[in-house]
Amino acid sequence: MAIQDLLWVENLTKYFPIERGLLRRNVGQVKAVEGVSFVLKEGETLGLVGESGCGKSTLARVILRLLPPTDGSIFFEGINILTLKSGEMQRLRKRLQIIFQDPYGSLNPRHTIESIVGEPLSIHKLAKGKERKDCIVELLRLVGLEESSLVRYPHEFSGGQRQRIGIARALATRPKFIVADEPVSSLDVSIAAQIINLLKDLQERLKLSYLFISHDLRAVKHISDRVAVMYLGKIVELAKKEEIYALPKHPYTKALLEAIPTLDPVIKRRRFILSGDLPDPADPPPGCPFHPRCKEVKSHCKEIKPSLREISLDHLVACHGVV
Amino acid sequence: MTRSPTRIALERLRRHPLAILGGVILFLLYLSAIFADFIAPYHYDHESRMNSYNPPTRLHFFDEEGRFHLRPFIYPYSYEFDKFYQRVYKEDRTRPYPLKLLCKGDEYRLLGIFKTNYHLFGVDEGARFYLLGADSRGRDLFSRLLYGGRVSLSIGLVGCLITFILGMTIGGISGYLGGKVDNLIMRLCEMVMMIPGFYLMLALRAAFPPELSSVQVYLLIVVILSFIGWAGMARVVRGMVLSIRETEFVLAARAQGVKDLSIIFRHILPNLLSYVIVSLTLSIPGYILGESALSLLGLGIQDPHASWGNLLAEAMNIAQIKFHPWILTPGLFIFVTVMAFNFLGDGLRDAFDPKAIAGRVRF
Numbered sequence: 236m237a238i239q240d241l242l243w244v245e246n247l248t249k250y251f252p253i254e255r256g257l258l259r260r261n262v263g264q265v266k267a268v269e270g271v272s273f274v275l276k277e278g279e280t281l282g283l284v285g286e287s288g289c290g291k292s293t294l295a296r297v298i299l300r301l302l303p304p305t306d307g308s309i310f311f312e313g314i315n316i317l318t319l320k321s322g323e324m325q326r327l328r329k330r331l332q333i334i335f336q337d338p339y340g341s342l343n344p345r346h347t348i349e350s351i352v353g354e355p356l357s358i359h360k361l362a363k364g365k366e367r368k369d370c371i372v373e374l375l376r377l378v379g380l381e382e383s384s385l386v387r388y389p390h391e392f393s394g395g396q397r398q399r400i401g402i403a404r405a406l407a408t409r410p411k412f413i414v415a416d417e418p419v420s421s422l423d424v425s426i427a428a429q430i431i432n433l434l435k436d437l438q439e440r441l442k443l444s445y446l447f448i449s450h451d452l453r454a455v456k457h458i459s460d461r462v463a464v465m466y467l468g469k470i471v472e473l474a475k476k477e478e479i480y481a482l483p484k485h486p487y488t489k490a491l492l493e494a495i496p497t498l499d500p501v502i503k504r505r506r507f508i509l510s511g512d513l514p515d516p517a518d519p520p521p522g523c524p525f526h527p528r529c530k531e532v533k534s535h536c537k538e539i540k541p542s543l544r545e546i547s548l549d550h551l552v553a554c555h556g557v558v
Numbered sequence: 559m560t561r562s563p564t565r566i567a568l569e570r571l572r573r574h575p576l577a578i579l580g581g582v583i584l585f586l587l588y589l590s591a592i593f594a595d596f597i598a599p600y601h602y603d604h605e606s607r608m609n610s611y612n613p614p615t616r617l618h619f620f621d622e623e624g625r626f627h628l629r630p631f632i633y634p635y636s637y638e639f640d641k642f643y644q645r646v647y648k649e650d651r652t653r654p655y656p657l658k659l660l661c662k663g664d665e666y667r668l669l670g671i672f673k674t675n676y677h678l679f680g681v682d683e684g685a686r687f688y689l690l691g692a693d694s695r696g697r698d699l700f701s702r703l704l705y706g707g708r709v710s711l712s713i714g715l716v717g718c719l720i721t722f723i724l725g726m727t728i729g730g731i732s733g734y735l736g737g738k739v740d741n742l743i744m745r746l747c748e749m750v751m752m753i754p755g756f757y758l759m760l761a762l763r764a765a766f767p768p769e770l771s772s773v774q775v776y777l778l779i780v781v782i783l784s785f786i787g788w789a790g791m792a793r794v795v796r797g798m799v800l801s802i803r804e805t806e807f808v809l810a811a812r813a814q815g816v817k818d819l820s821i822i823f824r825h826i827l828p829n830l831l832s833y834v835i836v837s838l839t840l841s842i843p844g845y846i847l848g849e850s851a852l853s854l855l856g857l858g859i860q861d862p863h864a865s866w867g868n869l870l871a872e873a874m875n876i877a878q879i880k881f882h883p884w885i886l887t888p889g890l891f892i893f894v895t896v897m898a899f900n901f902l903g904d905g906l907r908d909a910f911d912p913k914a915i916a917g918r919v920r921f
Contacts, residue, residue: 299813328815341806345563345828355814388562404810 240310241412241444242275242298247307249290249297253517265517267293269468270307272543275412280438280445282459282476284452284491288513290468291448292336295414298446299333300324311412329359329408336417338397342389348375348400349385355407374403378433395426402433406441414446419454427451431458452495456480461549464488467516467524470543474550484552486529523555531556567832570909577905580898587895591707592669598701599680599687601664603862606686609635609696611882613647615688622651631656634685644881655685691884693872699884703891706864711895713780713849714842720784722838725791726827732792733799734822744796750789758786759848763857772863779858783848787841794837795830802826832910839903843896850892866892 248271250264267290275281285291296302298309300316309316311331319327335341342351352371356362362370372382378399389397398418405413415434419427431454437443449455455462456476463473464487472485483489490509511528514520520527526536536555543553571577590597617630633649640646661680667673681687689700732743750758762782770778802808803826811821846866852858853867854874861868869888873879879886 296809301809301812325815325817328813333810333813335806335810337806341810343807343811343825343829345831347562354811354816358815390563401810404814408814 240274241277241279241312242446243310244274244298245272245308245310247271247294247297247309248305249293249302250305263517266468266519267516268297268304271465271468271470272307273463273470273473275444275446277411277444278438278442279461280447280459282455282462283446283448283465284450284455284462285465286450286513288516289465290516291450291465292416294465295333295416295446295448299328299331299414301333326359329355329361330410331412331414332405332408332410333414333416334398334401334405334418336420338394338401338421339389341401342397344389347386347388348380351389351400352403352407355404359408361408370407371403374407375400377406377437378403393426394422395429398422398426398430399433402430402437406437409441410443412444412446414448416448417450418447420449420451427454434458452491464491467514467519469524469553470551471525471553472551473543474552478550484546484550484557485525485554486531486556487525490528523553564831567906567909571905574905574908576901577909580901580903580905583894583898584902587707587891587898588711590704591711594701594704594708595666596668596676597678598698598704599661599663599677599689600698600701601666602697602702602705602864604664604697604701606692606696608637609686609688609692610694611645612686612688612692612696613882614691614884615686616649617657618654621654627656629656632681632685632687653684655681655687657681657687690887691882693869693885699869699887702864702869703866703888706866706869706888707891709776709859709863709865710846710849710867710892713776713783714845714899717780717783717787717845717848718838718842720780721787721791721841722834724784724788726795726830726834728788729792729795730799730822730827733796734803734818734826736800740796744793747789747793750786751793755786755848756851759783759852760855760857763852772859775859779849779852782852783845786848787844791837791841794833798830798833799826802829836903836907836910839899839906843899846892846895846899 247268248266249268250266252261253263253265254260255262269290271294273281283291283294293302297304300309304317307317311327314327316324316327346354349368349371352374353367356367356370361367368385371385375382375384380396380399380403384392384396384400389400392400401418418434419430422430434445434447435458438445445458447455447458459476461474462476462479463470464479464485465471466487472479472483472488474484479488480492483492487509494509509528514524514527520537522535522537522539523529523541526532529536533555539555541553541555543551545551546557595601612635615632615635617632618627619630620626621631631654633651633654635647636650637645637647657679658681659679660676661682662675663677663680665673665675679687686692686696686698688698690703691699693699693702728743728747732740759782762785763778766778799822808821808825811825816825849858849865850867850870853865854871856868856871859865859868866888870886870892873885873889
């Protein structure tokens, strides 16, 4: 682990047990996240893409210890956060924050903006009284909201404004690392662009690191330094942004990139559209999890699980077909 | 101009005429119960055997000579027996008794503090003013209704409050902790809910000695009704806590490091408030009816104390209803109260959340 590595995730695994019947018999497991490892450097943005249900949000929640992992370890600034006692974790929480997907569900409808943005300040005893209020106003300005928002309630704001409030709340404790869990997927395109630009701007000013989760490849391209592609709980490809968009190696990554809407009719005709659904994560296919949908499938793909290996500098792929 | 969710709800409520009507009726009823001893012309146990089943007293504005009097007056009633030895009441027109505002009568303590004997209205000694007729022992039904309202109306509130404290606490714990505790509490709830409410009520009452003071009986009824009601409440609260626990604003609070207790009290329970207020309003009639049912069967409030249930007990005989139809008025009061609570509850439900379906506490 290098000095500049802020977050270091190794073999992170999260299974949800499936319980049936009166006695809650354990009849299986949903393998939401399976053996995920990656490193996040300081000031860097790692994009995480994948279909709905591939375990992106679960991964985010496990990293923030909102869900207990089944296996694996997470080091934040060299500290294994999974072994921390709850009090120590509580103190550490101000350094890692999260922005949620749903700008409607992530703000308590019964609290004013002042109390929503000010709550982390009070919990971590960062400021109180006049100082607290000044701090809240400053945070709101930082995300482009007026001071008059203080006494208002979430329902009085638009989706984009609410997302700004969510960002202000996440910034309140001056974190180093923010997980952005699909922050723009419920916003329309122009608002989404504003929010992404805001996040980029804040990153420069406050030296933040992001784990940016999205299924919108264009948004990820815009903000990320490196991109990880997730399929069925596993990372299948991880590389620098320029490389992954120009020279995708994994068939799934290729399919995702080809699915980006385009106006060019020539490209449109060449396009390969991914068919079929994501397999049931409780019963993943043997071998490579992607083989039932892969157009480059070979016989051994159905039996042997491919492991993530480095095929060129900082480019990792989990596919038998890539040499 | 900023408006909190509660304020928006109250503004919406203002545009709901039936709910306003219900609210006004309830306000008047509760007011009359609080000031029962002032408004009632007689004490609830002030009897006059000579006036058994005296019909409602007629108010007169014109005297024998046909002269108009601004102040209404009444004549005392006397009776003869008909051939079935049934009393037939008739006005005795020899001396009129004018109706007086702030008339002196039975002594009482206003609001339990000031000793006084002034009543809102009444007539001088010598005649009895029966606004809604008299019962078998010649007690004024109107006065007894007001006193009875104290028991019947307050049992609804107190019973509900206890149920909600129990239901919120138990349901909240069950939903928040989850797992084995949740499973155990929910099975217990189902066991309580499985027994038909009315039988449980009778069985619980039967488990206590029949000779209890009226205060003890009152408390006993409250406890019995709450014991039956908490299970349904706890189940609904548990479900709502379960769903709110998973919302992103609770996750956000956890990500910020807010402590569990603070999450329950600052983030989860306030979001149940609208449901609680609506459900509270809609379930109060259940308590009023429960008390009435117990008292009607003679298991609740005992004579001479009045409650709407035991007043109605006199109307259990069809012959009584035929000859003295006014003894049914307690039923009318129960009906109006239940309706008013339902109107208000429906209005509150619409006001708080136009999409919500509020549950009721079952009996």
